[in-house]
Amino acid sequence: MSAALITVYIFSALCSNIAASVTKTWSIRQAGIPTYRCACPVGFSRCAGRCLTRLNQTANYSTAERLCSEINAHLFAPHTDEENQCAFTLRSGQWAWLGYSDREVEGEFVAADGCGTYPSTGVRWRPDEPDNWLGAEHCVGMIAYDEWNDRPCGDNMYPLCQLGNCPRPECP
Ligand SMILES: [Ca+2]
Ligand SMILES: [Ca+2]
Structure with a gap:
């Protein structure tokens, strides 16, 4: 795999992780549960x-x-x-x-x-x-x-x- 492909792969993985995390945090806040786990x-x-x-x-x-x-x-x-x-x-x-x-x-x-x-x-x-x-x-x-x-x-x-x-x- 080329360096460029690896970079794209890592970047994609990072983005999907961030998106999942943002969604999770938002859901927790919507439910009114403290987000202390993230502090x-x-x-x-x-x-x-x-x-x-x-x-x-x-x-x-x-x-x-x-x-x-x-x-x-x-x-x-x-x-x-x-x-x-x-x-x-x-x-x-x-x-x-x-x-x-x-x-x-x-x-x-x-x-x-x-x-x-x-x-x-x-x-x-x-x-x-x-x-x-x-x-x-x-x-x-x-x-x-x-x-x-x-x-x-x-x-x-x-x-x-x-x-x-x-x-x-x-x-x-
Ligand atoms: Ca050394
Ligand atoms: Ca050694």
Whole structure:
């Protein structure tokens, strides 16, 4: 499939999702039921329909995972370009941990939200990444632009946390 076809496909899928979400929200409002399911708790901001926050302390990867879980969240695993831009904005120029790691199987980057894996040949990687440098890089950070890099899990970065697992919330 060509890149153009893939783009059209993704765009179509996004549009149909948005249309379904808008219809759902409208229906809920019509019925007079509060739309609290679609609001983010205090401390989280909404971006691309996700409830996200950047913690205010750096930590290694396993501690970052724990800190997110302490607020009933997990490390943010962007799945779309829009979500990836949310991560870029949220990190505000700081090094930040994302919810992907290949700690279990080298080269298989598993999403922290349970929504599958991201290929090591994907477009979100920084050029020449992931390189598993010195055989010791198994955790994914965003440290330059909006690009991903596999890094040693012992690095200290700001955790980006996200609410919600698979299946993903239906809110727009
Ligand atoms: Ca690795
Ligand atoms: Ca690397």
